[in-house]
Amino acid sequence: MLENFYLMLTGAWESFRASFYLNFIQDDRWHYIADGLAVTLQITLFAVLLGIVIGLVVGIIRTTYEKTHKLKILNLICGFYLTVIRGTPVVVQLLIMYFVIFGSSRIDKVPVAILAFGINSGAYVAEIFRSGIQSVDSGQMEAGRSLGFNYLQTMRYIILPQALKNVLPTLCNEFISLLKETSVSGYIAIQDLTKGGDIIRSRTYSAFMPLLAVALIYLVIVLILSKLISILERRLRKSER
Amino acid sequence: MNANQNGALIQVRNLGKSFGSLEVLKDITVDINKGDVVCVIGPSGSGKSTFLRCLNRLEEPTSGNIFFEGVDIVDPRTDINKHRQKMGMVFQQFNLFPHMTIMKNMTLAPMKLQGISQADAEKEAVKLLERVGLADRAEAYPSQLSGGQKQRIAIVRALMMKPDVMLFDEPTSALDPEMVGEVLNVMRELAQDKMTMVVVTHEMGFAREVANRVMFMDEGKFVEEGSPEELFGSPKNERLKSFLGKVL
Numbered sequence: 001m002l003e004n005f006y007l008m009l010t011g012a013w014e015s016f017r018a019s020f021y022l023n024f025i026q027d028d029r030w031h032y033i034a035d036g037l038a039v040t041l042q043i044t045l046f047a048v049l050l051g052i053v054i055g056l057v058v059g060i061i062r063t064t065y066e067k068t069h070k071l072k073i074l075n076l077i078c079g080f081y082l083t084v085i086r087g088t089p090v091v092v093q094l095l096i097m098y099f100v101i102f103g104s105s106r107i108d109k110v111p112v113a114i115l116a117f118g119i120n121s122g123a124y125v126a127e128i129f130r131s132g133i134q135s136v137d138s139g140q141m142e143a144g145r146s147l148g149f150n151y152l153q154t155m156r157y158i159i160l161p162q163a164l165k166n167v168l169p170t171l172c173n174e175f176i177s178l179l180k181e182t183s184v185s186g187y188i189a190i191q192d193l194t195k196g197g198d199i200i201r202s203r204t205y206s207a208f209m210p211l212l213a214v215a216l217i218y219l220v221i222v223l224i225l226s227k228l229i230s231i232l233e234r235r236l237r238k239s240e241r
Numbered sequence: 242m243n244a245n246q247n248g249a250l251i252q253v254r255n256l257g258k259s260f261g262s263l264e265v266l267k268d269i270t271v272d273i274n275k276g277d278v279v280c281v282i283g284p285s286g287s288g289k290s291t292f293l294r295c296l297n298r299l300e301e302p303t304s305g306n307i308f309f310e311g312v313d314i315v316d317p318r319t320d321i322n323k324h325r326q327k328m329g330m331v332f333q334q335f336n337l338f339p340h341m342t343i344m345k346n347m348t349l350a351p352m353k354l355q356g357i358s359q360a361d362a363e364k365e366a367v368k369l370l371e372r373v374g375l376a377d378r379a380e381a382y383p384s385q386l387s388g389g390q391k392q393r394i395a396i397v398r399a400l401m402m403k404p405d406v407m408l409f410d411e412p413t414s415a416l417d418p419e420m421v422g423e424v425l426n427v428m429r430e431l432a433q434d435k436m437t438m439v440v441v442t443h444e445m446g447f448a449r450e451v452a453n454r455v456m457f458m459d460e461g462k463f464v465e466e467g468s469p470e471e472l473f474g475s476p477k478n479e480r481l482k483s484f485l486g487k488v489l
Contacts, residue, residue: 142299143336147350147402148326157349161340 023209029200033213036196043113043192044179050118051178052171055125058082060155062126063133067141068151078126085123091184093120098188109190113182121178128174132167133159165236172229176222183218193217250275250406250437251296256305258291265291267461269305273406273439278432280448280469281441283458284484289441292458293410296439297321297328310405326354329399333411335391337383337398343370344379347398355402362401369397373427389420393427400431407431409440445488449473457481 024030058078065075085093097116098109136159144154186195197214201207249272258266265288273279281289294300296307298314298321306313314324338346347369348362357365370376373393383391392412399407409428413421425447432438432451442448448455449469456466457478465478473489476482 137334137336139332139334139336140338143330143332143338145322146297146299146325146328146330146332147399148322148354149350150322153353157353158338162338165340 019206019209023200023204023206024213027203029203032191032196032199033193033210033217034196036191036193036214037217039110039185039191040179040182040193043110043117043182043185043190044175046114047117047121047178047182048175050114051121051125051174054119054122055129058122058126059129059133062130064151066134082123082126085120090117090120090181091187094184094187109188113185113188113190117178117182120181121174124174125171128167128170129163132163132170135166136162168236169229169233172225172232176225179221179225180218248275249273250277250310251439252306252308253296254306254308256292256295256307257303258288258295258300259303265461266295266302269461269463271456271463271466273437275405275437276435277454278436278438278452279440279454279456280452281439281456281458282443282445282448282484287458288461289458290410293408293439293441296408297325297330299330326350326402327405329396329402329404329407331392331395331399331407331409331412333415335383335388335395335415337391337395339383342380342382343375343386343394346383346394347401350398351401365401366397369400372430373397387420388416389423392416392420392424396424396427396431406437406439409438409442411441411443413442413444443488445473445485457484459484 024033058081061071061074061078065071094113094116097119098112102112133155140158140162141154144158145151149157182192183194185192186198189195191199193214197210200210204210251273253269253271253273256266256269257264269292281292283289291300295302296309298307302315306315308314309324309328312319312324314321337343338349341349344363344366347366348359351357351362351365352359367376367379370379373396375390375393378386378390378394383394386394396407396412412428413424416424421444425444428438428440428447429451440448440452452469454466455469455472456463457472457476457480458464459478459480465472465476465481472481473485476485
């Protein structure tokens with residue numbers, strides 16, 4: 001009885017080892033995963049930065065219009081952008097970006113993906129910033145203006161620092177979603193982390209091991225980011241006292 | 242019309258303000274002279290705060306002109322930001338910047354807007370903090386202060402810009418009763434230093450003691466004005482009589 005169990009365990013271990021060897025070690029297949037991870041992180045990082053820039057500009061334009069009814073045309077453009085981007089799937093946006101907008105030019109795929117994901121993320125970040133700016137008491141704007149600061153100076157020195165602090169956790173969560181969303185990069189044949197695992201599967205005809213590895217890597221990155229967010233949140237709460 | 246004929250610091254001419262169809266201020270003409278301590282009293286909803294907020298254009302007047310030091314600040318070509326630096330304002334809700342220390346609250350505007358060095362700004366801030374008895378709180382954050390302390394800081398923050406007039410919008414209305422005195426004391430000292438002040442207030446004792454002019458506003462107009470003795474001692478207007486009957 002015990003011997004049978006032992007044999008079963010060693011059998012399972014052996015087949016795991018064999019599968020591990022086949023999928024990751026043989027022909028240096030782990031490179032697909034490692035290189036894919038590098039591409040995923042690269043796309044995510046730059047798309048995040050682009051998203052912040054777009055989101056900040058759009059968010060300020062939208063709140064400025066709501067408060068002062070200035071920038072009407074810019075606000076209309078921003079409204080159109082938000083509607084289109086948030087109303088269509090990111091995969092479709094990625095495909096349009098690659099096959100339609102850059103369809104006739106020979107351009108690197110990774111920058112195209114960064115652009116597509118950055119523009120997509122910007123729409124969500126804009127709404128986060130907008131709610132953050134709105135969450136700052138209107139008396140703050142009045143106090144800034146009454147001291148002689150103009151609208152943009154008041155935004156910069158007084159409103160935005162407070163707004164940013166309010167939305168930082170939400171913003172970080174948006175970036176976690178973005179990291180996971182980049183897994184559709186394979187649609188335009190970018191070899192990101194997900195695609196890397198998929199290539200291994202097509203070579204070795206075993207799905208379990210490469211996909212498990214891919215899922216685990218996403219999970220670990222997300223867990224690390226979540227941990228960082230909660231540390232950040234605690235710090236912010238402390239500084240409020 | 243020559244704006245600067247009589248040399249008043251603030252000349253309000255035919256000022257009107259409407260919110261939609263609601264007419265809050267009706268054709269107000271009034272002068273505020275240098276050194277005046279003007280208390281604006283009146284029932285709530287009469288337009289006192291709106292009047293005060295029009296003086297530095299936190300509310301855009303619907304009609305009329307306001308001349309501050311001879312310049313029409315209602316004119317859209319006027320750089321209002323420049324003139325606001327000379328008009329300090331204190332709010333009912335203090336509106337200190339919660340993400341900055343008291344020192345930073347006070348030095349931000351003079352450093353960014355007037356190009357004053359950090360060392361000079363901090364020296365001036367310490368001087369003012371000592372004056373209001375809060376020198377030891379320079380590195381504290383607003384949330385660590387009591388309401389009365391916050392309002393005293395709000396006053397000296399406005400004074401950092403060396404304004405020519407101070408506007409007070411119900412400065413003690415959000416305070417616990419035991420903290421009203423400390424804020425009024427600071428304002429009293431300011432008046433003794435010949436600061437020009439326009440104070441919207443419900444503190445009749447303060448108005449009576451410190452103001453040289455009291456103006457009673459009702460339904461968007463100043464219906465009676467005079468020295469505190471006249472206004473409180475022998476009110477003529479019926480509305481003022483009934484108002485004083487309720488608040489005194």
